[in-house]
Amino acid sequence: MQFQKPTFKALVLWSAATLIILASSLWLNSKNIFDAFVRTGPHSILGQNLMAASIIWSLFGVTLLLIHTEKINKKNILTYSGFLLVSLLYINLLRERTEYGDLEYYLDAATQLFKDRPLPAGYLYLPFWAVVLEPFVKFGKFGVTLASWVMNVASIMAFYFLLIATLKRYNFSERLAVVITVLFSVVNVPALRTLYYGQVNLHMVNFVLLALVLYPRQRFLSALALAVAVHLKVSPIIIAFVFLLERDWRWIIYFGIGLGLVGAIPVFTDGLTPYYDFLRNSQEVIGVRDINFREGSIDAVFLALYNLNFIPLIAARIATYTVKLIIMGLAFFTMYRNVRSKTFYTGAGEIALNAMPVVLLMLNLASPLVWEHHGIFLTLPFLILLKKLNTTSDWLIFALAYTAQFLMPTFDYYPWSTLLRLSAPLLILWLIYRIAADPKPAPTFEKANLWLTNLY
Numbered sequence: 001m002q003f004q005k006p007t008f009k010a011l012v013l014w015s016a017a018t019l020i021i022l023a024s025s026l027w028l029n030s031k032n033i034f035d036a037f038v039r040t041g042p043h044s045i046l047g048q049n050l051m052a053a054s055i056i057w058s059l060f061g062v063t064l065l066l067i068h069t070e071k072i073n074k075k076n077i078l079t080y081s082g083f084l085l086v087s088l089l090y091i092n093l094l095r096e097r098t099e100y101g102d103l104e105y106y107l108d109a110a111t112q113l114f115k116d117r118p119l120p121a122g123y124l125y126l127p128f129w130a131v132v133l134e135p136f137v138k139f140g141k142f143g144v145t146l147a148s149w150v151m152n153v154a155s156i157m158a159f160y161f162l163l164i165a166t167l168k169r170y171n172f173s174e175r176l177a178v179v180i181t182v183l184f185s186v187v188n189v190p191a192l193r194t195l196y197y198g199q200v201n202l203h204m205v206n207f208v209l210l211a212l213v214l215y216p217r218q219r220f221l222s223a224l225a226l227a228v229a230v231h232l233k234v235s236p237i238i239i240a241f242v243f244l245l246e247r248d249w250r251w252i253i254y255f256g257i258g259l260g261l262v263g264a265i266p267v268f269t270d271g272l273t274p275y276y277d278f279l280r281n282s283q284e285v286i287g288v289r290d291i292n293f294r295e296g297s298i299d300a301v302f303l304a305l306y307n308l309n310f311i312p313l314i315a316a317r318i319a320t321y322t323v324k325l326i327i328m329g330l331a332f333f334t335m336y337r338n339v340r341s342k343t344f345y346t347g348a349g350e351i352a353l354n355a356m357p358v359v360l361l362m363l364n365l366a367s368p369l370v371w372e373h374h375g376i377f378l379t380l381p382f383l384i385l386l387k388k389l390n391t392t393s394d395w396l397i398f399a400l401a402y403t404a405q406f407l408m409p410t411f412d413y414y415p416w417s418t419l420l421r422l423s424a425p426l427l428i429l430w431l432i433y434r435i436a437a438d439p440k441p442a443p444t445f446e447k448a449n450l451w452l453t454n455l456y
Helices: 006-030 046-068 077-095 103-114 128-169 174-186 189-196 201-214 219-232 235-245 249-270 273-286 298-307 313-341 350-365 372-387 392-407 416-435 443-453
Strands: none
Touching: 006 046, 046 077, 046 128, 077 128, 077 174, 077 189, 103 128, 128 174, 128 189, 128 201, 128 219, 128 249, 128 372, 174 372, 174 443, 189 201, 189 372, 189 392, 201 219, 201 235, 201 350, 201 372, 219 235, 219 249, 235 249, 235 350, 249 273, 298 313, 298 416, 313 350, 313 416, 350 372, 350 416, 372 392, 372 416, 392 416
8 A cells, every 4th residue: 555655654754843943943933042043154155055955855755755655666767867967056055156247237137116216327137037036025134035036947847847858849859858968967157157146047058948839739838938038138139030031920910919018017017118218228239348357259359459559440330240240140140050951850840940049049149248148048949959960070069169168167267268158159060061961860779769768
C-alpha cells in the first residue's frame, strides 16, 4: 500500500516540519518578535536568503511527492534531474548576490510611475516592465528587489523547460535536448550576467521560445507571447517578420491584438505619458555614447575609434552603416536559403522555424547597443547548429564562437573585448550560410539522438 511506503512517511515528516515552520513564523510575527530570531549574515539580503531556502525546501517536498506518486519514471527522470541541477545551481548563485546593477534602473522607473512622474531620462524600455514592478514600490527597494529575484528564479526554471521544448520542435530527442540544455545552462555567462544584473533578458527570451513552442497549434497564445516579449524589450518586434514570411495572416492579426492588449495595461494604470517618455528616451540609443569596451555591437567598434580620436564621427557612421548593410544582406540571403532548403525543420510552420535562427542573429547584429548579457538572445541559433555540424573545421569554428559568446568572462580591453563578442554571431551566421543548402542532419547528431533514445 502507498501509505506503507518509506516515501509516504518522509512526505508526512516534511509536511509536518513545514507546518511547524510556518506556524512558528506567523506566531513570532504576530508577537512582533520575529526580527529577534533572524539575522542578516555578512554580504547578504535577509529576505532573499529566506526565499532561497524556502524554494529549495519546497523543491525537496515536491520531489518527495513525485517519487511517492510514481510520477517520476525512467522516461522523465533525466529531465527532472536536470531541472533540479539547474534550479539548485542558480538559486544558490543568486542567493549570494547583494547588488543587481540594472535593477536600480527598473526601480527608478517604477518609482517614478508610482509617484505619477515621467519615466527617468535614459530609460530605454517600453513602460510594461516598470508597471509590473510598480505595485512593489510601496515596500521600498526591498520589495522590488525580492519580487524581481523571485521572478528571475522562476524565469531560469521556465527557461529550462522551454528550451527543451523548443529543441524538440527541431527534432532533437527529449534526452538529447535535456543533455544540451543542462550543459548550456551550467556555464553560461550571458545568463549569469542577466540574472546578476536583475535584467529582463531571460523573461524576454522565455516568451520568444514560448511563441515558437506554441506555433502553429495555439496561434493566439503564440502571438500574445511574442507581444509580451516586445513590451519587455522592443527589439523582438523583428521576429514577427518570420510569420509574415509564413503568410500566416491570422497570427499577424492576433499579434496586433496582443500588442494592443499588453500595451493597454500601462495606459490603464499610468496613462499615455510613459509611452511619450519612451519615444523621447529612445533617441539616446543611436546617439554618440561614452566609451564602453565590453559592448559588442558593430556601432561600438567604430564609435570607440571616434571617441579615441582615431577617426571623425562621419567616418564612424559611414563605416557602421556600410558594415551593417553588408552583414544584413548576407543574413537575408542565408535566411532565404534556409527557408528554400528547409535546412532545420520540415513540417507545420516550416518557413517561420527555418527563418527564426537567422532573425535572432539579426536581432543582435543590427542592434546599436549589445551588452554581454544580450548573448542569451542567441541561444537558438547556436544550439540548432548542433544538428548540422559535420566536419572538424565546422566544429572548431563553432567552439570558438561558443567560447566567445557563452564561456568568456566579461573584460574591458579594446578592441579585443568588443571584437570577440561581435565575432561570435558573425561566425554562427557564416556556419549557417555554409550548411544552408543541406536539409539532412549530420550523422553525429542522428547517432547521438538514437543512442540516447535507446539508452534505457
